[in-house]
Amino acid sequence: MPTKTGESWRPAPVPETSSLTEVREASRECTACHLYKCATQTVFGEGPKCAPIMLVGEQPGDYEDVAGKPFVGPAGKIMDRALEEAGINRSHVYVTNAVKHFKWEPRGKRRIHKKPNSREIAACRPWLEAELRLVKPKLLVCLGATAAQAIFGSSFRVTRERGKVLSSKLASKVVATVHPSSLLRQPDEESREREYDRFVVDLRAAVKAASEA
Numbered sequence: 001m002p003t004k005t006g007e008s009w010r011p012a013p014v015p016e017t018s019s020l021t022e023v024r025e026a027s028r029e030c031t032a033c034h035l036y037k038c039a040t041q042t043v044f045g046e047g048p049k050c051a052p053i054m055l056v057g058e059q060p061g062d063y064e065d066v067a068g069k070p071f072v073g074p075a076g077k078i079m080d081r082a083l084e085e086a087g088i089n090r091s092h093v094y095v096t097n098a099v100k101h102f103k104w105e106p107r108g109k110r111r112i113h114k115k116p117n118s119r120e121i122a123a124c125r126p127w128l129e130a131e132l133r134l135v136k137p138k139l140l141v142c143l144g145a146t147a148a149q150a151i152f153g154s155s156f157r158v159t160r161e162r163g164k165v166l167s168s169k170l171a172s173k174v175v176a177t178v179h180p181s182s183l184l185r186q187p188d189e190e191s192r193e194r195e196y197d198r199f200v201v202d203l204r205a206a207v208k209a210a211s212e213a
């Protein structure tokens with residue numbers, strides 16, 4: 001759904017092509033919502049075009065916004081460790097986000113993450129759809145509520161559905177789990193370890209489902 005910005009509607013300029021590189025290039029010019037104005041750059045997905053598994057997060061964070069690559073900050077580091085433990089090599093999967101610009105608000109000198117709203121998620125959705133159309137993963141992993149709701153709608157609850165192999169119009173097999181940053185927010189070491197282990201269990205379920213696809 002394009003968003004109305006000032007006078008004109010500006011839908012995400014997704015080219016009709018089978019080239020992921022061309023789609024990535026086009027995403028740099030996206031003005032489908034206002035988030036491009038305060039972000040450093042578009043952070044498009046990354047990974048092999050033939051990847052059997054695609055992981056989708058919420059939106060780039062501060063580190064990703066500067067690097068121009070998804071999941072390279074603290075959440076990405078813990079995700080990489082869990083992927084390895086689940087038998088997934090990060091370089092073999094495609095990693096992206098539901099929203100491709102960093103949404104933030106200033107707090108002193110820091111840029112604090114702000115959750116994207118449904119209009120921003122909808123404006124960015126054509127890019128995710130294009131990634132799914134071109135990569136055609138056997139399995140999609142939704143990391144956290146924003147990603148899962150971008151795929152299944154706003155009534156989806158990760159707490160209820162995590163770890164199950166589901167199906168959607170956009171991907172025939174989908175596993176939803178928590179966002180890796182939620183592991184970093186656990187109040188103590190014990191709950192951090194417990195939640196990390198649950199995250200690895202969900203990722204193992206995803207690997208199993210992908211191997212059966």
Ligand code: URA
Pocket residue numbers: 057058059060061064069070071072073075076097181
């Ligand atoms: N959180 C996300 O959802 N995506 C990133 O790329 C980084 C942090």
